[in-house]
Amino acid sequence: MSKSKQQAVEDATGLTEEYDNEVGSFIREQRERANLSLRRLAERAGVSNPYLSQIERGIRNPSAEILKRLSRALEISAETLYTRAGLIEDGPAAPTVVDAIESDRSLTPRQKQVVLDLYRALVEAGAATDEPNE
Amino acid sequence: MSKSKQQAVEDATGLTEEYDNEVGSFIREQRERANLSLRRLAERAGVSNPYLSQIERGIRNPSAEILKRLSRALEISAETLYTRAGLIEDGPAAPTVVDAIESDRSLTPRQKQVVLDLYRALVEAGAATDEPNE
DNA sequence: GCAAGCTGCTAACTATTGCAAGCGGCGATC
DNA sequence: GATCGCCGCTTGCAATAGTTAGCAGCTTGC
Known part of the structure; x- marks a missing residue:
């Protein structure tokens, strides 16, 4: 193949770990909206509560598996969360x-x-x- | 959930649809379909080639970040890969x-x-x- | 033969995830 | 006002994600 895809490589290696910080606050937002305590959401999602705490504050970068469980526990679509985490390019078409x-x-x-x-x-x-x- | 049937060229790989829930075999299939060597795809995706090898054989469980890079390098949608990896439920479990x-x-x-x-x-x-x- | 080029894979290591244990703080019940 | 229960957070520690270095095999050319 031609080298026209250098941009992709550069982009991939340059990386996108700058705005994934907003996943945490988004999760916290959703959690508080659902009136769930941190511990309750953690238990519901099958994640330890200290870890969830760190995720929400952006200290830790959760894997997709964890995000999936959290999306389930929060009753939002995984796509939304992944998009928020910068793991999917474009967001899912928002349903009415x-x-x-x-x-x-x-x-x-x-x-x-x-x-x-x-x-x-x-x-x-x-x-x-x-x-x-x- | 019918997969695309662009198998016009069989490549004589003999791989076919052996994959189950495994992302690895799906990635390998896509890679071989694109006529990319393991090393080339790894470089293109910004992943080390031993790691990609392990991913394809199901030894390692890649994070979403890695999956995202691979989906880009393979020029397939991240959703497809995530779904394949079982990280997105196309099922009814997620109310929107x-x-x-x-x-x-x-x-x-x-x-x-x-x-x-x-x-x-x-x-x-x-x-x-x-x-x-x- | 044998060096150079690729292929994919193994081994050893470092960095990070994700967890269990435990901290202090706050409100309620006794 | 001590105790209970829940809150979120900090601290080590085990597990594993992801790395670099190097292995053996298989072609192609000299």
Whole structure:
């Protein structure tokens, strides 16, 4: 092959370990959003709690296996976490909230309706009064 | 999950689909399909060649970072490799509701919290009492 | 024959992951 | 106000990821 792929090598060796620090804070964010203590999430994911603590603070760089368990325990897709960790180039196409709720398995149709109603109500209110941007 | 059938050229490698959940044999197959020697792929991916050898034979379990570099060097998507490595579930285990809400653009962070709280509360309740399906 | 070039693999080593044990702090119950 | 339980964090230590150096085999050319 031609040497046109030097960029890839250079990129690969140069490396991307600079912005993987945000995985930790992202995980912590998701954990707190789920109202889980560090220990509870750790147990749920099958990871030791000190290690999770270090992951969240960016001290340790978790393997994909650990990330996978954490994504499961946090009920977010592994792709999202990998993207956040810089392990996947482009993020997964964000599904719409409505689609996601519709295809969810842990909710009854009635419950879906409730969540959807709330979601739509908030969107309506937000659109009328305030911009989503923080 | 049907794999691509671009096996028009058989290469007489005789490898075929022997791989199970192993990433290694899949990587080796892709490498040979690209007519790359082990050393060349290793260099291209920025990995040492003995290590790549061990990965291909399933002796070592590569981190996601290494998989990412290999996927680039092989010019296949990282998702494919991760799925092959069993690091991404293409199965139903990952509900995307949380992701969808998280990445939604029409909600403020506060509103997201509200919807997520409701969603999780319903899931919890549903799990505790009655499942919508199996 | 034999050196030069490749192929993939083994061995020994270092660096990092990931864990168990244990720390001090904070709120509740007695 | 001591004890219990949970919180997150620090500290060593075992396991393993990933390295460099070097092995044997197999061609090609001199």
